[in-house]
Amino acid sequence: GFPILKVQAFADNFFAVVVLAPLIEELIFRYFLLNFLWAVRLAPIIIIGVTSSLFSLFHYSAYGASFAAQNASFVGAFLFGLVAVIIALRTRSIVYPIVIHATLNLWLLIKYSFSI
Secondary structure (H helix, E strand, O other), rough: OOHHHHHHHHHHHHHHHHHHHHHHHHHHHHHHHHHHHHHHOOOHHHHHHHHHHHHHHHOOOOOOHHHHHHHHHHHHHHHHHHHHHHHHHHHHHHHHHHHHHHHHHHHHHHHHHHOO
C-alpha cells in the first residue's frame, strides 16, 4: 500500500485543492470577471483572452520555483483557462468549468501526492 504520510498529505490537501480552489477560482474568473467583461460589451475573443491570461498569471508560480516549472504552469493554466471560458460562454454556466477544474485538480493532487 501507500505510505501513511502520502495518504495523510492527500487527505490534508483534498478539500482546499479539489473543492475550494475550483469553486473560488471559477467564481472569480468565469463568473465575476467574465460577466463584468461581457457587461462592458467586450468581444468574446477579448473576454476569452483576458480571462485566460489573468487565470494563467494567477497560477504562474503554482508548480515550483524553477523557471521551467513556472513556464509549464503558465502555459497549462492558460490552456485550461481557454477551455473553461469557452465552455462557460457556450453553456452560460460555471457548473461545467467547476467540475472540470475539480477533476483536473484531483488528478494533479493524486499525481503529486503519490509521485505518479
